[in-house]
Amino acid sequence: MITTAIMQEYHRRRWLIWLPLALAFLTPYFHRTVMGVVTDNLMRDFAIERASEMGNLASIYFYTYAVMQLPAGILTDRFGPRLIVTAALVTASLGAFFFSWSGSIAGLYAGRFFASLGVSLIYVSIVKIHAEWFRLREFGTMTGLIVVAGSAGFLLSATPLAYVVDAFGWRTAFVLIGCYSMLMAGFCWLMVRDRPVDVGLPSLAEIEGIERDAGSQQVNGRSGIGRALKTVLGNPHTWWPVLAAVAIYGVYMAFMGIWAVPYFMQVYGMPRTEAANYIMAMALGTMVGGPLLGVISDRLGLRRGPYIWNTVFFLAVWLVLTVWNGGKPPVWALYPLCFGIGLGVSGVNMAVACTKEVNPPELTGIAAGVGNSGGFVGAALMQPAFGWVLDRQWQGAMEHGVRIYSQQAFQVAFGGCALVLVLGLLCTLMIKETGCRNISRELARTVVG
Structure with a gap:
């Protein structure tokens, strides 16, 4: 019998488990955007001349992250999120230390690769915890x-x-994030538990009175993994939210993750700290847009609609940035525009929910891994592509060994990003509405029928 005391302990425990994971989740986001603030330092210290080469160094994170999402899902389903997230943080910590100590470009690539390898495993582990500890109707809110x-x-x-970079140098910044990642690894190992039954509590299925499907697949062994992959990857409804995220998040990270700070410094003549304030505005936009869209989605019982309308909003804001005053809006408009960009990209948070809810519940890790991969594929492609456009428009200006790009160069790059967002919007129109519930059985019956 599930008593009030058991339910109170259940609710208390799930938030104690969620807290260290939330704190650990700072590390992927830090590594995602750190390159934008240190771009000119690295170009100067390592004699990196071309924007496209800097874009390639930054995009290593996203290639690694994207490639690892499917293995992350398999590993999490097989070994549980507690072990995986702990190992991930240790790996990320070592990568940050290696990057900070590097004396060559090859060393920078290696350090960034290992940091990326580690943090790429964290989000899918968190999704697995959400699936085991939180109700399905809470998924959008928790995301x-x-x-x-x-x-x-x-x-x-x-x-x-x-x-920190101006006062102590960019190497110190990476040492600090490496120390933080190692601390979070220990915290997660001590606090996180994979399932309620691991601490003597009833499972979420028992609490909600749901009977497990006796025929559900087990992701154990090569054959089990093969069947799981065939189920998720062979489902056509898996791919539209992923493809939309490729475009939407790719544009966002090309700008926020690497080229926004150089844009504000070179086009507006801002110092680094002032330019970085606009990165904070975009981050605040995502911090508002993420939970707001999640609550709206859960309350309305819709996934596809919020994804579409948020993408429309993102495209509108981006077009304003692109065309206003030839790609140089007045300074007073920059904070609202950057905040709006952060709000606009929040729609990609629906990608994992849309993917997870069209695939069997026992394959949550794999489905979440596939759903989460799209944005990072997009970022890996768009960051060097943005740099390539800048290089093509470069007019020969240099300052302190760093290429200076014109307002026109950035506007051309912004225009290309707008076209990519249009493609992303078209993909959102093809997404299957789930009604905030798992519809995999209904889809299977439709196929059989």
């Missing part, structure tokens, strides 16, 4: 809340990081 936690990493990698 929004974890975005708020992660976006604190955006904030730290903006103005605070700019101050």
Whole structure:
């Protein structure tokens, strides 16, 4: 019998488990955007001349992250999130230390790769915890809340990081994030538990009176993994939210993750710390948009609609940035525009929910991994592509060994990003509405029928 005392303990425990994961989730977001603040330092210290080469260094994070999402899902389903997230944080910590100590470009690539390898495993582990400890109708809200936690990493990698870089150097910044990651690894190992039954509590299925499907697949062994992959990857409804995220998040991270700070410094003549303030505005936009959209989605019982309308909003804001005064809006408009960009990209938070809810519940890890991969594929492609456009428009200006790009160069790059967002919007129109519930059985019956 599930008593009131058991329910109270259940609710208390799930938040104690969620807290260290939320704090650990700062690290992926920090590594995601740190390159934008240290771009000119690295280009100067390592004689990196071309924007496209800097884009390639930054995009290593996103290639690694994207490639690892499917293995992350398999590992999390097989070994549980507690072990995976702890190992992930240790790996990320070592990568940050290696990056800070590097004396060559090859060393920078290696350090960034290992940091990326580690943090790429964290989000899917959190999704698995959400699936085991939180109700399905809470999923959108919890996705929004974890975005708020992660976006604190955006904030730290903006103005605070700019101050650290100016005062102590960029290497010190990476040592600090490496220490933080190692601390969070220990915290997660001590506090996180994979399932309620691991601490003597009834499962979520028992609490909600749901009977497990006796025929559900077990992701154990090569054959089990093969069947699981075939189920998720062979489902056509898996892919539309992923493809939309490729475009939407790719544009966002091309700008916020690497080229926004150079844009504000070179086009507006801002110092680094002032330019980094606009990164904070975008981060605040995601911190507001993530939970707000999640609550709206859960309350309305819709996934596809919020994804579409948020993308429309993002495209509108981006077009304003692109066309107003030839790609140089007045300074007073920059904070609202950057905040709006952060709000607009929040729609990609629906990608994992849309993917997870069209696939069997026992394959949550794999489905979440696939759903989460799209944005990072997009970022990996868009960051060097944005740099390539800048290089093509470069007019030969240099300052302190760093290329200076014109307002026109940035406007051309912004225009290309607008076209990519249009493609993303078209993909959102093809998404299957789930009604905030798992519809995999209904889809299976439709196929059989």
